[in-house]
Amino acid sequence: MTTSEKYVTAAYLVVLAVVLLYVVIYSFKMARLSQEIAELAELARARADRNPEREPEQAPVA
């Protein structure tokens, strides 16, 4: 591999590495958000169990 080829490969790999790093960071963020949703669902369920006489509210359709 010539010096030019090494530098060109490095430039393209840097871009690929940054995009992959972004995907990895984003997957951690998604895992955190999923965890938060699970915690909030648990909290809502516990609250519903404490007030069983109350009618469940209709969930808004997105």
Add this chain to the structure above:
Amino acid sequence: MSLRNRSGPALAVCAFALLLGGIALVFWWAPTDADQGFSQKIFYIHVPVALTAYACFAWGAWKALRLLWTGNERHDLESYTAIHMGTIFGVLTLVTGAIWARISWGVWWSWGERQLVVFLILFLFYSAYFMLRYSIDPGPRRARTSAVYALFGVVLIPISFLAIRILGTLLHPAVFTRDGVGMTGSMFVTFLVVLAGMLCLGFALYHTELAGKRLDARLRELRRALA
């Protein structure tokens, strides 16, 4: 405000196809430059990355203007996300540019090159945006201050782009001039394919990041409501 990210997946598929095709064209179709040799292939990644950074900063400024014009705070998050993406592409521009400079000029950086210095100022200006934003408590004041700052920065984009055309240059090449495009047809087509792919990638990341930030904000609201 919808949490659905409709454009993100379609843009991501377009970005993947165009970048894969574009890189194949770079290495198997576009001719090797007679002057710079094989190292000129960096042009096909460096310039589209730089133009995507400019596009993200300009989009951030446009959303900032919309915020100031309409007062709708949803534009604040859009402006912030676009500048966030512009900064990532700005880092890539500086890194790929430094690699190209090292092989072409023998140095990683040249302070005598006006376009390089103006781009660095633009990048540092938008990096400071985050310091300003997080030094103010969330709310309308932060949104307005960030929007005004984002609008000031956009002035640097045409200066950066036109620097080498107006002021002249010692080392940095100017491919797009008033006389036309300084490359062959196959080189230009290859460049356009990679540029389209990079713009799709930039906006796919923008939509994905924006959807994540909106979801985060909604979850914070829900947690407050349930507390």
